[in-house]
Amino acid sequence: MRPPREDTKPWYKQFWPWFLISLPLSVVIAAIYTINLAIETQDGLVTDDYYKEGLAIHKDADSAAAARRLGIAGDLTYDSDTGAVTLRVDQPLPQGTGLLTLRLTHPTLPNQDQMTQLTPLDERSLSGRIEPLNPAPWKIAVYPADKGWRIDGRLVVPEAAVARLD
Secondary structure, three states: OOOOOOOOOOHHHOHHHHHHHHHHHHHHHHHHHHHHHHHHOOOOOOOOOHHHHHHHHHHHHHHHHHHHHHOOOEEEEEOOOOOEEEEEEOOOOOOOOOOEEEEEEOOOOHHHOEEEEEEEOOOOEEEEEOOOOOOEEEEEEEEEOOOOOOEEEEEEEOOOOEEEEO
């Protein structure tokens, strides 16, 4: 029987040392990437004053109930090419409503939220213009200047161009 052949290649030309070095090296690279991601991105879901936010949610619920009592509801149409938005309500708005505020809220990035004024076209239609929306399920709120009522809905961009507000 012949004696086993001795390997004469240096260690850096072998497979196993590089394989064993690559495992902890991949963990170090992943940790550096994660630290960079944590430093560079904003924590958009954290609020500074949660108590005031809770009180605002209660007021919002009262405003939504007022809209239901008044029978205010409608459809918001969004044109992604021009940024035009049109609100068509089911019945004429209360007398003296005037301009309405449209607020679009991104689900996680508050720096992408938008607000615009909707101007009346006739007794049941209002229009305005916004910046193009990134793909996301946007939360929509429409309310008058006195915030006496509010209608809400969701617009899923780019799947839908119309959102029901009630």
